[in-house]
Amino acid sequence: MASSQGPAQRLFSAGKQLLSSLIAAGETRMRLVVLELEEERARLFTLLLLSGLSLLLMLLGLAMLMLLVVVIFWDTHRLAAITISAAVLLGGGLLLALLVIRLARRHTLLKETLAQLATDRDLVDRDQVESPRDERR
Template sequence: MAESQGPAQRLFTAAKRLLGSLLATGETRLRLAVLELEEERARLITLLLLAGVSLILLLLGIGALTALVVVAFWDSHRLTAITVSALVLLGSGIGLAVWVMRLARRRTLLASTLKHLATDRDLMERSRHD
């Protein structure tokens, strides 16, 4: 004859189910975090390669343009041409450095994981109050 479950057994079963649900949710969030890290790594490698190639091409173009300006004004205003070219290059470099610093401060790493964890926490708090 099968006995019905007592209160202690039901509590134990409910706790086991809750722990299983928490572990499953944790595993899902961990998998999401790993996926986001892999995507971020691939994006970062692509960005670094493209940035490197574009920097090389940009440096070659700037060098050629600076040489053209200096040669064009060699007879009349060579020092002015060199000074203006240097100031334009320095100003552009400082402006780009400021822009890059602003971009670097943005948080994108694990943004989706953090959002889902906050949602999970809110749902847990709501269920506790009900």
């Protein structure tokens, strides 16, 4: 009974199976991308929360240290102690801001996935360019 199909029907059936396989592979890739994005979002949220708490504790500790320096030099050089403390804090803040700007310009989200897709696209383009030459021979 399987031989009752004509060549056109078998070709159509094979095309449908190929299309079904391609759609399934694409769906699998999309699910992996979504999963990767969800994991990255959770990691980023945890990272931001811990960074914020760390920054708050460091800020309080630095404020206490600056207060200690000012109290130690209160009788002799109070203005110099305040000025030097402020300059150190502002200079450190400026250096860290420049570092943050440099790091923020890097694109890392799905970097490897995009690189792999570019490689796949280049391979397909190269095969398409080489195929007409092979047919002429």
